[in-house]
Amino acid sequence: MDWEDTVTVEHVDTEWHQYFQNALKTDHKLDYNQNNHCWCKCSENGIDFEMTDNERQHYISFLVKIPKLFDKLKHWPITEQKLLVLAVARIISSNEKTFIQINTNSTYNALVKMAEITKTTTSTPVKVRYIDMICSFVEHEAGLKWTLENECWTGIWDLVMQCHEENCDEVNQNLYNIISKFLQKTSKCSPKICEHVTKQIMQPVISSANKNYPKTKKEPIEMINIKDCKNLEQTLKCSIGILERLLANISETGSEALKYFSHLLHSCEILSILSNNIESSMQLNCVMTILCFYGITELFDGITVVNHDPLVLSGFLKIVEREMRKENLKSVLELFYYAQKYWDCISTRVPKHFQNGKPIDIKYVLTAFQVEPIMLLGEKLLQNPYSDEETEKLFRDISLKAMTNRMSEECVKLGYKLRSEYAKAPMGSELTAFKCIIKSKPLYSRECLALVFQILIYGFKDFVKYVNGDAKLAEIEHNQLIGEGMLQAILVFLEDFDLSWRESLGSLELPGLNYEFYTCTNKWNPNVVLLFLKILDITISKNLSANMVLLVDYNSDHVDGLDNMGSMLLGKCASHKVEVREAAMTVVCTICEKVNEGFKSFERILLHHVTLDIILTIATSDFINSIRAIALTCLQKMIVMNQFEAYFLSSPFINKIIEHIAKEKDPNALKVSLKLIRQIYENNYNKITDNLVQIYSLMSKVAIEGENMDVQEEAVKFWEFVTRQNLERQGMIDDDFPNVTFSKEQKKIIRLDEKEIRKRLFQAMDSMSKTGCFNVYRQILVNPDTPANVLATTITIITNFSKLLKRYDVTREFITLNQNYPNLWSIASNIESPASNCAVNDESLGELIEETMMQMTGELSFTEMFPLPSNLNEAGEFLMLKDPENPIVQVSPVDFIEFIYRKLPSLRT
Known part of the structure; x- marks a missing residue:
């Protein structure tokens, strides 16, 4: 393009901008300006807000003039402006009357041309917004008729695959939402469209299965080419995203659209048999699991009780056994997670099955399968793990029996097969098990949460026993990873822990086990140390032990555990790892809270190890803002402790805090510092007379000149207390004077x-x-x-x-x-x-x-x-x-x- 052409395009773009500016400059919802060509309020699919009739008419007028301006300029607007036009068209076109009004002068034909979806230079966002607009037309009869007449829907799937990006999850999730809604709508109002699009979706998989089907007849079976598997990955990923949404909406209109995918099940089964690629196999298995679970909702539609295990009838166990024959134990654990996820969508539509007079909870069965590798950890690490703990063995046997009593015969057989395979397999499946139960946690019932937490404690106890005898074992990289995975899983379950001791006795053992685990070696990697400190903090703060003696007076080899914990915290507060240092200070802060709540044993840590001088040094000199703030919070909690009163009221301490406030730049740390000064003043006004002028001057300066509003407000709260204090010294009580x-x-x-x-x-x-x-x-x-x-x-x-x-x-x-x-x-x-x-x-x-x-x-x-x-x-x-x-x-x-x-x-x- 030469210089003259450039000038012309710039001129055209300027005219388009002027049109948008004049039409939308007063629209606060779209917020169009020179620096923002798009919109300020939008949903995952574009603009999404309530509009008045006047606003609707305004947007109609805005859209219908676009073809006329194009006829004049012979050039479409820039990409950002196209996005805005398509988004506006999408939101107002879902109304049939509006659609008819806009379509009277062929505006939609112009918008389709404006999108320029056939051009290679058209951006993915424009294509996605175009798909969204076309899908909105099927919301009503007029839009559906127009869509059929203009055949705009025929290329939707091709556009979806063009826009589907391997490393852009946000775009992909948006596409799944749009196309699944499109299929739900068309399955009701235009089944032929739905059938046509679903055939387009399934075609690559079905074609590949038909081509490779003869290989399943050979002995030994000839596996599918890895390249062929890779070619299907994008299609399978997109198919899973759509099927998941249809299954999640099965109670609405998702079931109608899922019917059209029934042919996919057999093709996926063929490819799964022939695939040795783990990622492709997992995608195929996910598709089959969704379709299997959907199938039993159709099979038992209207039936409330059955005599056979629905999980067995679904065919899911066959999928698991197939992966076991391939020795893909990690894939099997992933499958149990997806089964949990998909069963959650259909559980209310599946009939009940009773075992020994008790209803079978399929989610409980799937959970039991998930935790098997962790239950076996002790047997794999220790030759005779229960030789001196018969009571422990009894408890574990009771737990195992309780699980098997809740399973059908087929599930029990599968469970023992899995147990045998996990026992023979090298270490590694445990790490996958930890990751999968973390992902599954939101899906667990309360009973399942208690089961998983208890099994985690059993596994943790076995692992601690294994590494405790030899520090070199704890330093092995693989064992470090197992310890990290174990702690991460336990921490996730502790974060909103509300199980009683009766539901999970493991909570009584956890504080002591956690500390014993840490002392196995001084060479845990920083991630393990960080997780240990977080669990230590949460076990202290939530009083998970029957009494705190299990933690604070825990003895190991006749060494006072409390003093050891104090020196350990002191060392971690000086760690060069920021996350570790912050976690250690958080534990100290929690200990201060517990001292104030009456756990006086913890005072020894504050008196002999993590002293006020250390905390003050961290509060005023650490280069991490959040750590300074935590240290200052610790000082706030220690003010009320009588043994530290003289320290807090000393002029050197107050002077250091005042000097720190003068140089502190972080608003959060500064706010905590001001609150600390206020607490000292409130509790000890008559004992700090030497520093009152400094305090008044400082708080005046911050309240008047503070650069952060939260900091200023904290300073104003100080002066509010000064006002109240002076009135109360004159006899005012509860905002009034008594008689x-x-x-x-x-x-x-x-x-x-x-x-x-x-x-x-x-x-x-x-x-x-x-x-x-x-x-x-x-x-x-x-x-x-x-x-x-x-x-x-x-x-x-x-x-x-x-x-x-x-x-x-x-x-x-x-x-x-x-x-x-x-x-x-x-x-x-x-x-x-x-x-x-x-x-x-x-x-x-x-x-x-x-x-x-x-x-x-x-x-x-x-x-x-x-x-x-x-x-x-x-x-x-x-x-x-x-x-x-x-x-x-x-x-x-x-x-x-x-x-x-x-x-x-x-x-x-």
């Missing part, structure tokens, strides 16, 4: 009438002014850049405070009077004391003085009695007066009341 209170200074009961409360409110405000509290609130309220949540929190605080002042008539004039005549209200007029012999009692004297003062002030003008503040600028705004020797900026109570009475109403609006 009487006890005065520690006068050692008498004081009656809190309105005059006394006003005095106390003034004293509280005077103290708040000196701490810088009023300045913080004022600066936040006047700053136009204050974050919304910080502003809202501050307004709430000030609103509640102003209501309190108004309730007791604390005005600017009242405070000025107190400032000018500080001794006026010092008469203890409301001290409850025995009756006096004086002619005028204290109360009468107070009233007399108040009346006299009113007479005096009545002779003066308002401005003479209550002069305006001296720190006003020409605009009437307050200037902050700052003492060079005191870093705290103060706003006087008079100034602050004047400010909030003037400013607060406008802020509320």
Whole structure:
């Protein structure tokens, strides 16, 4: 393309952009602009939102003008704009009236041409969006008729395969969703379309099976060419994605579409017999399992009880036995996972089968098959694993008997065949078993969860016994992998653990086993150490032992296990592996929680090993933000421990935290640091007088100048406590003043009438002014850049405070009077004391003085009695007066009341 052609295309693109801009610039749902040619709100299939009738008409007008603009420009819009057009067409075309209105001027024919799906340069997203639009047409009769007349549907499967990308799961999942919905719809409204597309899907597999069928008649059987298997992988992967969705929707319309895939079962069986490729065999077996399970729902439609095991009747066991003959034990374990997944879709449609009067739960049977390699682990690793543990053997035999009693005769036979094969096979299937039960966990019933967890503990116990006698065994790479897989599986089951000890006794043994496992060698790989620490954390936090002695007082070779755990945590807190260091600090944090909950044995770890100095060093110097935050959280939890009080209240400690806050950049760590300061202040205000000025100055700076809104809000919470604290020191309880209170200074009961409360409110405000509290609130309220949540929190605080002042008539004039005549209200007029012999009692004297003062002030003008503040600028705004020797900026109570009475109403609006 020469320079002139380039200019022309750019000009055309500019005109298209102007059209889109003018048509959609006010549409906040699409959010079209020069930097965003697509949309802001979209689902997995494009745009997805509710629209009004006006919006619908707007989009119709937008679409119908596109062909006219093309006739003028002779050039289609760019890819991003095509995506937007196709997405809009998809969402509004599902409505039949809208479809008819758009189609009156052949708009859809133009959109089909615009997609340019036959061009090699057309991008995959455009093709996917085009398929989505065409599939939306079959939602109603008018769209279906148009689709049939224009034969747009005939090439859909070819487009799907073009768009199906091996390494792009997101695109593939989108395609599966679209085409499965298309098949569901057409199976009802146009079976011929559904049948045609399903034949296209099945054709490569059926053709390959027919070509290779004679090979199944030979002795020995001639296996299929690996290249042929590879050629089918994309087709099989796509077929599985579609079939899975149809099976999941079998209760709706999926069953109708699945009927058309029945011919695929025999072809997959032929290819599975001939395939030695593990990946292809698994894909073929998945297709067969789906179709087998669907078949029994059709076979027993309407039947509620059967005399034979549905799993056997489905033909699934034959698929397993075929893979066993190929010695593909790992594939067999994968098959049990997929069987769990697919059975979950049809379980409500399969009749019940009873064994010895008890209903057979197929998912329980499949789970039992899954855990067999783990049950055999001890027998494979140890020659006589139960020689000194007859009780243990008894428990395991009971578990095995309980499983076999729940199986049909055919399943029991298969179980023993599997057991024999696993026993002969080299180590390796266990790792696959761990992975498969992790994937299957969301599918398990509560009973199955308890079974798997118990078997995992048995396997873990056997493995620990195996490696515990010889550290070199634990250092073998394969054993490291088994330990890692075991811990990963146990951790996954622990994460939302709520099984009782009665359901799974293994929970009682796990804490001790976990610690014994770790001490087998000091050369576990970092992944194993990380998993050990996570399990250690969760067993402590969830109290999985009957009592914590199983963990904290666990003894090994007469060495105190608690001290060993303390030194171990100390070492891991200094690990060069970030994940390990973070996990170790998390365990320390959990230990702090448990100490506060009453498990005092853990205090020894904090006193003798992971000390406050170490935690403080990590909190202020670790280069990982999250680790600093966890360490600071540990310090928060330790504040309430009496034995550490002197450390936390020392000036060196507080100074280090203040210095750390000044240089901390991470918002989360900074927020935790501020909370730590607030906790120290709340619990020990009277014991940190040497650091109060530093704390007030720091919290003022952060609250006013903080760059992160969460950090600012944490600082505002500190000042909220300062406000509450000053009011409570004056006698306020639960946001109100009681009728009487006890005065520690006068050692008498004081009656809190309105005059006394006003005095106390003034004293509280005077103290708040000196701490810088009023300045913080004022600066936040006047700053136009204050974050919304910080502003809202501050307004709430000030609103509640102003209501309190108004309730007791604390005005600017009242405070000025107190400032000018500080001794006026010092008469203890409301001290409850025995009756006096004086002619005028204290109360009468107070009233007399108040009346006299009113007479005096009545002779003066308002401005003479209550002069305006001296720190006003020409605009009437307050200037902050700052003492060079005191870093705290103060706003006087008079100034602050004047400010909030003037400013607060406008802020509320």
